[in-house]
Amino acid sequence: MKKRDLEFITITLTFQRELKEGSDRTCLLMAASFLESELERVLKIKLVGDPAFKYDLFDFKGPLGDLSSKSKMGYALGIISEKMMANLLLIDALKNEFVRDYKATTFEDPLITQQIYNLTSGLYLKYEAPTRRYFCNAAFTTLTFILIGLSVKKFKEKIHPEYTETERLERLKYYEEIADQLINLSNKN
Template sequence: MNDKIVEHLATQKKKVDSFRKSLTSESDRGCALFAAAYLDVSLSDLLYVSLVGNKNIEKDLFEGTAPLSTFSSRIKLAYYLGLISQTCRRDLDVIRGIRNDFAHDPGIISFNTQSIRDRCKNLSFSYHQKDADPRSHFTATVMGVLGHIHMATLSTTPHTEKSDDSPSEEDKEGHRQRISEKILEEMNKGADNI
């Protein structure tokens, strides 16, 4: 394996280990928000390495109100590019919905809140038994999905920028000539019908 890949994997493992430990020490709200944010950035990285390399990619696609500035749009594009499975997409959408619940509900909610608990217990990437606590289902799914995103990131082949395919001046002149000839031909047909 190439030294850069080995170094990248070692760095990535440290980041993921730190991320996982941080999830454990967070409140339920913090866990949901931090997990979704981490997955969001990981999806962004996956899309970034899958697309044409261009210095304007951040501004054009990922910042502000650009097309890939939201977690939802990143999930959809990753799915439609074939970078993640339908099941992975579904679990990411559930995680995103849970994140939204925690982010927008100022009340006291937790992973034991009925609607959140029910969604957590139905996450496909969780390896826990159905009777495990919902936060365990959530964090297991986050880690499983993250692993799939990282594998896709490492194995994706970036697109290359399409070469200039604009017509040459000779092609343009030939086109103008054919149009002129066609117009003259049509005018002559019209004059013959008078």
């Protein structure tokens, strides 16, 4: 197994574990923070400049200091698709809502639920899965596309693939098998 593949598996296992713990608020805030951190890591790898220059870029007062700016830059550089940028922007908006309003603490709030089902999920159609599972899968899908962005060699717009129902069900089965293997691997460690 390549070092990069092992790193990818480690990151995704950590991400999945973090999302399973705690309240909906914790899940959303952890997802937003984790996705922002990984997108920043990928952007730092792709962008030129010395560490001090990059520090200024990503400082909270800098041009790439928030998730929204990082998302737009990731899309502009062809690292993520427009749909994944939209996911990140919506997750950022939800994060701000959860931070700003102490009442917005659950995915079952009708306004929050509606926004969550506007995310693009790699496995589920809207309303096909419980809200938290749908959110977690959409966040995981977004993370996957961020990490795949490491392989981008030239700037080209990424198009998020559209799948037929048969292809979607095949992918769902495939990912469930991989998830089972990862869980078994995680349990052995």
